Amino acid sequence: MSNQYVIVPQNYRSDSMVSISPADKRYFEQAQAKQKSPPQQMMFGGYSPSPSLQKSLSTQLSEQSIDDFSRMQKDSDTELVVQYILQLRDADKREQALSELSKKRESFPHLAPLLWHSVGTIAIFLQEIAVVYQHLQPAQLTPAQSSRICSVLGLLQCLALHVQTRSCFLRAHIPLFLYPFLNTSNKSKAFENLRVTSLGVIGALVKGDDPEAINFLMQTEIIPLCLRIMKKGQELSRTVATFIVQKILLDDNGLNYICQTPERFFAVSQVLQTMIDDLHQSQKDDQRLLRHIIRCYLRLSENQKAGEVLKKYLPQVLKDPTQSFIKDEVVKKWHNNLLQNLSIK
Ligand code: TRP
Numbered sequence: 001m002s003n004q005y006v007i008v009p010q011n012y013r014s015d016s017m018v019s020i021s022p023a024d025k026r027y028f029e030q031a032q033a034k035q036k037s038p039p040q041q042m043m044f045g046g047y048s049p050s051p052s053l054q055k056s057l058s059t060q061l062s063e064q065s066i067d068d069f070s071r072m073q074k075d076s077d078t079e080l081v082v083q084y085i086l087q088l089r090d091a092d093k094r095e096q097a098l099s100e101l102s103k104k105r106e107s108f109p110h111l112a113p114l115l116w117h118s119v120g121t122i123a124i125f126l127q128e129i130a131v132v133y134q135h136l137q138p139a140q141l142t143p144a145q146s147s148r149i150c151s152v153l154g155l156l157q158c159l160a161l162h163v164q165t166r167s168c169f170l171r172a173h174i175p176l177f178l179y180p181f182l183n184t185s186n187k188s189k190a191f192e193n194l195r196v197t198s199l200g201v202i203g204a205l206v207k208g209d210d211p212e213a214i215n216f217l218m219q220t221e222i223i224p225l226c227l228r229i230m231k232k233g234q235e236l237s238r239t240v241a242t243f244i245v246q247k248i249l250l251d252d253n254g255l256n257y258i259c260q261t262p263e264r265f266f267a268v269s270q271v272l273q274t275m276i277d278d279l280h281q282s283q284k285d286d287q288r289l290l291r292h293i294i295r296c297y298l299r300l301s302e303n304q305k306a307g308e309v310l311k312k313y314l315p316q317v318l319k320d321p322t323q324s325f326i327k328d329e330v331v332k333k334w335h336n337n338l339l340q341n342l343s344i345k
Pocket of ligand 1: 221223224257258263264265267268
């Protein structure tokens, strides 16, 4: 069983991968060393505190400086995280371990490199994802299944955000495994959560304004998937999908790509128009969504060809320079610039 998951470290060469800080490397090596210990100890329990932690624990707390105390806490945090990562290999403990690890996302900065470089962890995540596919069509995803997969997606988000793992994450084409989740339209909460959390992973990728991430996403079918969610999705998934399209547009290659053919341009501008009409008609005051839509329009107006076409196709409500449903000052400025670029004002 122990060999089943050994897929990463043999090929691990730090020179061919993104650079890893000495601290991350140490955590990684510690995790690896644990895996080299006898299988029964490696797999299930039998986990003993490191010598330094043992020493810390045996010393009276009152004798410790604050510094020692925080180091001890860091140590025990690392031990806990390593323990949860090891528990992923135990089917009975996996669900709990996934949930605990995803809670550690923000408080434990080394989580991403540890997950990526520990033996078999990514294979386990992909396996968890693949199991869910069969419940998408016909739609049979239970809230419990949805929540379990959302823990996995939370951990993928952490890999997408971390500068030391983002590139590996892209080169392994991990985002593609989430596209089936984005391609669903069931309205239940289980499905909506799955869509929003999957979009969150893609959102994390584009957040860093990393051209490698944008180029990768552009070449996959993420834009049509986002456009469909923007058109038909619920509030939150709509907003995240619009944010992703905005980030792609803000990249020079992204803008050129979308403005390269009329089909692409119109696919995007029609969805933006539908959303504006929706917001206007429903009188919904969704300033966050409005912000992303206006930013997309402004960026499109910076492309010469798109600008010419947009002059004609800009929604009527946005042609009014005094219109009042934009409240945010920054967004008002973008709107002004947009009208200026289109010489409407
Ligand atoms: N393969 C399609 C294309 O290259 C992808 C696509 C569909 C698309 N709709 C889009 C890309 C809108 C950008 C914008 O055209």
